[in-house]
Amino acid sequence: MxxxxxxxxxxxxxxxxxxxxxxxxxxxxxxxxxxxxxxxxxxxxxxxxxxxxxxxxxxxxxxxxxxxxxxxxxxxxxxxxxxAGRRRIVVLVTKEAHCLGDLLMKSAYGGLDVEIAAVIGNHATLQTLVERFDIPFCLVSHEGLTREQHDQKMIEQIDQYQPDYVVLAKYMRVLTPAFVQHYPNQVINIHHSFLPAFIGARPYHQAYERGVKIIGATAHYVNDSLDEGPIIMQDVIHVDHTYSAEDMMRAGRDVEKNVLSRALYRVLAQRVFVYGNRTVIL
Amino acid sequence: MxxxxxxxxxxxxxxxxxxxxxxxxxxxxxxxxxxxxxxxxxxxxxxxxxxxxxxxxxxxxxxxxxxxxxxxxxxxxxxxxxxAGRRRIVVLVTKEAHCLGDLLMKSAYGGLDVEIAAVIGNHATLQTLVERFDIPFCLVSHEGLTREQHDQKMIEQIDQYQPDYVVLAKYMRVLTPAFVQHYPNQVINIHHSFLPAFIGARPYHQAYERGVKIIGATAHYVNDSLDEGPIIMQDVIHVDHTYSAEDMMRAGRDVEKNVLSRALYRVLAQRVFVYGNRTVIL
Amino acid sequence: MxxxxxxxxxxxxxxxxxxxxxxxxxxxxxxxxxxxxxxxxxxxxxxxxxxxxxxxxxxxxxxxxxxxxxxxxxxxxxxxxxxAGRRRIVVLVTKEAHCLGDLLMKSAYGGLDVEIAAVIGNHATLQTLVERFDIPFCLVSHEGLTREQHDQKMIEQIDQYQPDYVVLAKYMRVLTPAFVQHYPNQVINIHHSFLPAFIGARPYHQAYERGVKIIGATAHYVNDSLDEGPIIMQDVIHVDHTYSAEDMMRAGRDVEKNVLSRALYRVLAQRVFVYGNRTVIL
Amino acid sequence: MxxxxxxxxxxxxxxxxxxxxxxxxxxxxxxxxxxxxxxxxxxxxxxxxxxxxxxxxxxxxxxxxxxxxxxxxxxxxxxxxxxAGRRRIVVLVTKEAHCLGDLLMKSAYGGLDVEIAAVIGNHATLQTLVERFDIPFCLVSHEGLTREQHDQKMIEQIDQYQPDYVVLAKYMRVLTPAFVQHYPNQVINIHHSFLPAFIGARPYHQAYERGVKIIGATAHYVNDSLDEGPIIMQDVIHVDHTYSAEDMMRAGRDVEKNVLSRALYRVLAQRVFVYGNRTVIL
The missing domain is CATH 3.30.70.260 (ACT domain)
Known part of the structure; x- marks a missing residue:
């Protein structure tokens, strides 16, 4: 009772x-x-x-x-x-819809105990999708701005919503140290490769070139070094010689969204502890 | 050229x-x-x-x-x-959103070369979601109808759209033989267990009771026998003693939607051949 | 110090x-x-x-x-x-070598902190293999004996070695309740299917018949009901239409030995708790 | 007939x-x-x-x-x-037994259609194990030899047996270009990481340092560049914060032996085609 x-x-x-x-x-x-x-x-x-x-x-x-x-x-x-209970996030995006779509679905229909306060994009591509779910979309274009200026504008937008976490759902820009330090252990990224393999740009093309038989995705906290923060979760799928780089990309999208969502689930439940460059998940 | x-x-x-x-x-x-x-x-x-x-x-x-x-x-x-090219489907649903949401996202933003001609539900729960994606939703309630009458009404609705396939995205009713025979090798279902384990109702509760360490999902063609048609694709995830039946259900949803979507991808590409109770995927 | x-x-x-x-x-x-x-x-x-x-x-x-x-x-x-420290087991076998071989290798060369006190077979097939590792092999043939008599002779042999656990490494006979009750929560079996699917004999042939796309293995404690004890560990591999029942059997052997060995590792470390028909692994 | x-x-x-x-x-x-x-x-x-x-x-x-x-x-x-039919291999080893043990078991008891003509080690550690299976073991110590001299002595030993393939079962030395060119597309290695991550020495320690949540193994043909030949097969397992580098090493051994054995199975069946730095497996 x-x-x-x-x-x-x-x-x-x-x-x-x-x-x-x-x-x-x-x-x-x-x-x-x-x-x-x-x-x-x-x-x-x-x-x-x-x-x-x-x-x-x-x-x-x-x-x-x-x-x-x-x-x-x-x-x-x-x-x-x-x-305990519902957390609040702001999601950053560029043009790809799959990770964002999964977060929108799970926030609205169950699966993640989270309120998406807003989605911020540096392109307008995903505005319609976000508005379909009655969530505010803010365009903060990087055009004509230095990286520092752009990140400063992003911070101003984000801080209006006072989120618990900032989720990079295929946000394809490198963040400045100032941005990262503004949200210590609060920025979560999905990287489209099995880190530390294929750091940097176009990892699926790198994977194709190398002829790997497995591709993966990595959810991690963002710290100062690009693609180098503490890893929260990783998963993979098997591929074979019939996969082009584009096929890997398509198949990889499901892994990316699953890994991001599972990592976020544990972060929201206050299960993830960061120390040094590692995580303990209890 | x-x-x-x-x-x-x-x-x-x-x-x-x-x-x-x-x-x-x-x-x-x-x-x-x-x-x-x-x-x-x-x-x-x-x-x-x-x-x-x-x-x-x-x-x-x-x-x-x-x-x-x-x-x-x-x-x-x-x-x-x-x-070759885009196929057309009709999706049947009841109340659960996750498989439908994944199909809507992939139809609209890439991942499945498919047009969702309409979504038909025996409940109105998912009407808003469907309409957010500008796709017609038809409510065909089963209230007060025999199974045969209800399926007949469904057929009438479906046939208006002349779909290549009928996809059961967590449609929680057993179909009549008349329905199944009306769409030979055209009805694809996602079953929320690793068939042939836990046939029937509440498979996650059965799985919990049995204390399994793995749960899964199965995409299959529907034939006359409930949960017994030719299997197209299966996948699993590991669980442990900390998972309640509800936790299994939540974790299982991601497997269900992934398996359904991957199965459908191969069906749409005309890669799946049915013979007897088996499939060959070329 | x-x-x-x-x-x-x-x-x-x-x-x-x-x-x-x-x-x-x-x-x-x-x-x-x-x-x-x-x-x-x-x-x-x-x-x-x-x-x-x-x-x-x-x-x-x-x-x-x-x-x-x-x-x-x-x-x-x-x-x-x-x-803490090394445990002692007796291994029961019939004719298949793969699970036994893995236990012999890991006991002798690292991977399992276990002493194999003896191997007991109801056939002599594996005697040479066991003796290659300088471990006693006892043949306890079931020929001409009732199940009760045979199990009684097995118990006599086993008890000479006072093992902590009895490991069924593809021992292909059903044990009597008397045997099972003699070793409460001490008998560990590897079952060549993803339980509870394909209970009983020839599970790979059942799996082939059903056209499944995944096969698996289950390590479990043995209780009175055949194939029904508390599950310790399970794993699976993907198969496709090119696999005959024999191919499934061959591929499945690696899963069987891996699952048995990983389950035993946790049992030996005193990590597995049994209650009712479930296990908690801490 | x-x-x-x-x-x-x-x-x-x-x-x-x-x-x-x-x-x-x-x-x-x-x-x-x-x-x-x-x-x-x-x-x-x-x-x-x-x-x-x-x-x-x-x-x-x-x-x-x-x-x-x-x-x-x-x-x-x-x-x-x-x-079609049985192929003949020579296996090179150093001190670790697990991959060798799996090959010996499968050659003797089924699982790989292969004759192990001989095992050659640069240490004597595994001599007893090899002789338990009635297979010749040759010690070719590298002590006091240049890399070129040692590889030349290895070639002389190996060529006596005229193998179809040379399998490196945790052979922990870098091979000279002369050795590799002597056996074009015939040398198969198991690398104890998910390539291209953690190239080089002590990959499990590198993996631990990086805090990864997945470890893997890679079977590949050996070409001139260390750890860079065409990949045949890869697999992974999930790990977590409770794994020390030594735990990763122990768990990784099962992946290594499984991946090597599955890769070899396809190579022996003449299914693997090499072109450039990639493989096609038919």
Missing amino acids: PHQNIQRKILRTICPDAKGLIAKITNICYKHELNIVQNNEFVDHLTGRFFMRTELEGIFNDATLLADLDGALPQGSVRELHS | PHQNIQRKILRTICPDAKGLIAKITNICYKHELNIVQNNEFVDHLTGRFFMRTELEGIFNDATLLADLDGALPQGSVRELHS | PHQNIQRKILRTICPDAKGLIAKITNICYKHELNIVQNNEFVDHLTGRFFMRTELEGIFNDATLLADLDGALPQGSVRELHS | PHQNIQRKILRTICPDAKGLIAKITNICYKHELNIVQNNEFVDHLTGRFFMRTELEGIFNDATLLADLDGALPQGSVRELHS
């Missing part, structure tokens, strides 16, 4: 590994009479780092809970308390 | 296996000065049956080409000459 | 879910000055059951540790403390 | 594409009263190259058959006539 003040929240802890961490954190939750719906943790023994995701249910007093945790955790700890 | 009368057509041959069949057929094409763009054949040695798909380019005289083939092929042969 | 009394052990807990379980168990470990190398837990909210696998390192006082746990855990709890 | 002179042979044709090629080749086979058991062809329209594999059964007059073909095919054609 859910009481009106009963909430579900997600506690995320990253800290240096130490004896008794699980006991300390779960004791505090127990003391606060919070029920642990789901708990997952991981210790990276190579770097001595502890990760824990705790899904809690009960009546929260955020301030005292966090203060109690701060008293118990070692120095250098990061702990975040997120409410 | 394409001449205005140059066309591309697909010749499909099924006949009893015999010595020299490839030579005979390709000789006739050669004599007609048709270029073989792509040729694939298969002999089922168990049943002594020969299958060939020949993609031809040139100036066609259909009547003499087919007459020449009839003169050369053994008795009991079937040969069909199809023009 | 490892002290000579420092050991690694695995604590496995299954109990009714309750508030504070993780805190209670990890507190006790902390009090015993045991380091948690790795901890994984899962709550099945449907049945209200809590599962936890805790890999501990330190100086163990087993008796007081277990007594402390018994004092803290709710009624109906099961907790087991296993030493 | 097989006549004693009835044989099965495989005709492989590579030539510039032209109208009527299939007709011409199959006509000649028909004229020779050879039955086409299986025929596969492919045209690479980008380079205008035609590939055909024709499995024939009948009474062969090789000289006149080839002469007839030479009269009909365009200039620059390559046609080869191979007897």
